[in-house]
Amino acid sequence: MSERRRLSWSMRFALMISGAFAGAAVLAGAIAYMLLSGELTDRLRQDVENMAGNLAYTLQNGGPQDLLEQIDAISANARDGSAVATFLDPQGQRIAGNFSPDHPFAGHRALRVGRDMTLVEVPNGVAPTDYFAYGLQTPRGWIITGRDADWVAENTEILSQGTAWGLGVALILSIMLAVFIARRNETRIERFEDALRAVGAGAHGMRIADDGHDDIGRLAGQVNRTLAQLEAGIDAIRQVSTDVAHDLRAPLARLRMRLEPHVLTDRTPPALRGDLGRALADLDGISATFDAILRLSRMQAGLVSPRVEAFDLVALVRDLAEMLAPTAEDAGHRFTVDLPPAAVVHGDRDLIAQAILNLADNAIGHCPAPSDIRLTVTAGVDRTRITLADTGPGIPEADRARVTDRFVRLNPSRGAQGAGLGLSLVAAILSLHDTALRLSDNSPGLRAEFDLK
Numbered sequence: 476m477s478e479r480r481r482l483s484w485s486m487r488f489a490l491m492i493s494g495a496f497a498g499a500a501v502l503a504g505a506i507a508y509m510l511l512s513g514e515l516t517d518r519l520r521q522d523v524e525n526m527a528g529n530l531a532y533t534l535q536n537g538g539p540q541d542l543l544e545q546i547d548a549i550s551a552n553a554r555d556g557s558a559v560a561t562f563l564d565p566q567g568q569r570i571a572g573n574f575s576p577d578h579p580f581a582g583h584r585a586l587r588v589g590r591d592m593t594l595v596e597v598p599n600g601v602a603p604t605d606y607f608a609y610g611l612q613t614p615r616g617w618i619i620t621g622r623d624a625d626w627v628a629e630n631t632e633i634l635s636q637g638t639a640w641g642l643g644v645a646l647i648l649s650i651m652l653a654v655f656i657a658r659r660n661e662t663r664i665e666r667f668e669d670a671l672r673a674v675g676a677g678a679h680g681m682r683i684a685d686d687g688h689d690d691i692g693r694l695a696g697q698v699n700r701t702l703a704q705l706e707a708g709i710d711a712i713r714q715v716s717t718d719v720a721h722d723l724r725a726p727l728a729r730l731r732m733r734l735e736p737h738v739l740t741d742r743t744p745p746a747l748r749g750d751l752g753r754a755l756a757d758l759d760g761i762s763a764t765f766d767a768i769l770r771l772s773r774m775q776a777g778l779v780s781p782r783v784e785a786f787d788l789v790a791l792v793r794d795l796a797e798m799l800a801p802t803a804e805d806a807g808h809r810f811t812v813d814l815p816p817a818a819v820v821h822g823d824r825d826l827i828a829q830a831i832l833n834l835a836d837n838a839i840g841h842c843p844a845p846s847d848i849r850l851t852v853t854a855g856v857d858r859t860r861i862t863l864a865d866t867g868p869g870i871p872e873a874d875r876a877r878v879t880d881r882f883v884r885l886n887p888s889r890g891a892q893g894a895g896l897g898l899s900l901v902a903a904i905l906s907l908h909d910t911a912l913r914l915s916d917n918s919p920g921l922r923a924e925f926d927l928k
């Protein structure tokens with residue numbers, strides 16, 4: 476399984492869409508609220524104006540008695556105080572009606588109970604606090620009507636609550652759906668990651684299991700076809716490298732067999748024997764280089780799968796040191812080891828031995844005698860470190876990244892033997908073990924180290 480990243484793209488996208496939906500819904504709700512409350516307010520204002528108009532008509536055509544009856548009817552019908560009406564004489568004294576404004580006025584006005592008006596009768600239930608009012612001046616007095624302004628607030632509140640509930644449910648549903656889709660996408664993308672990681676680690680036959688009929692499914696199909704082509708290519712390389720190894724090794728071995736007897740016999744003149752001996756050494760060098768190229772190619776093509784086992788690294792290093800110490804001392808170096816009692820690591824024992832040998836070979840071969848070469852194993856909490864430090868010329872920082880490339884030799888003119896493949900092999904071996912070679916300055920000299928689990 477792949478490790479979880481902070482939030483996958485699908486998940487962020489899902490949450491973004493839900494967020495945008497919520498934002499749009501809140502905006503729509505706010506606009507609806509504004510439109511509705513504006514519309515209700517207009518209607519209420521129209522209503523009080525019509526009420527006052529009707530009363531004025533009654534006064535004009537029926538006389539004061541009819542007006543008073545109609546005002547009484549309004550008061551009786553609206554015991555909750557939702558509608559108010561009053562008739563004032565021209566001096567502003569109340570003649571009839573269920574409220575009295577502080578002073579008469581003409582036109583629209585917002586009145587607050589207690590501040591601008593008083594209610595004559597205590598209304599049933601919750602008394603309104605604000606009114607939209609309309610005043611009309613007639614020759615016989617003032618007609619003023621009003622309607623409970625809270626009605627608008629109550630109605631818009633019902634709208635807001637309805638909208639909030641609806642939106643809440645819709646938002647929760649949309650987030651659930653978005654998260655479901657995002658999880659599904661994540662799972663599919665994890666299958667890509669898992670398959671590609673497995674292929675990278677050498678399981679070339681691995682394919683992505685996804686038969687969806689959408690874009691991700693098509694992508695999986697295309698990646699699978701590409702993987703199949705790569706697998707065929709790798710198979711071809713495997714075949715070619717085996718063929719080449721076979722075809723070249725045999726003639727080299729024959730050549731060696733032909734030359735060797737002449738080196739060993741007294742009948743060959745001594746000078747010629749020396750030359751032939753050097754030719755044999757060169758042939759061995761070519762074979763060794765050839766082997767290294769083959770091994771490296773196979774490793775980098777993912778054709779070598781490490782035989783991972785738990786083993787005591789200290790025991791291995793002790794064995795290697797027994798072999799290396801005489802070689803190093805013959806070359807004029809001081810060779811020391813620093814080992815803990817034991818350190819169990821997981822890896823391919825032979826490949827790890829090869830990596831340590833290559834590093835030691837370099838120290839012995841590339842450092843002028845006498846140098847100090849020190850091989851150290853440090854057991855940590857969850858990993859063990861192998862360090863090979865020397866006091867030779869070191870590798871300049873600028874070259875440290877490229878020395879692990881194939882055939883890179885620094886200062887080949889200095890005369891040290893080698894094909895420039897040793898560190899490439901070390902890097903390939905360590906990469907098979909999910910670790911890497913670190914080169915640093917030993918001041919003076921080179922410090923090469925890597926960790927194993």
Ligand SMILES: Nc1ncnc2c1ncn2[C@@H]1O[C@H](COP(=O)(O)OP(=O)(O)OP(=O)(O)O)[C@@H](O)[C@H]1O
Nearest residue numbers: 837838841869878884885893894895896897898921
């Ligand atoms: N301990 C070291 N001190 C100084 N230079 C080094 C050291 N190790 C490696 N180098 C430099 O890095 C180059 C690459 O090393 P690498 O082991 O890849 O190749 P090589 O030793 O030249 O040949 P091969 O290992 O294939 O026989 C060497 O040629 C050398 O210039």
Ligand SMILES: [Mg+2]
Nearest residue numbers: 837893897898
């Ligand atoms: Mg080397």
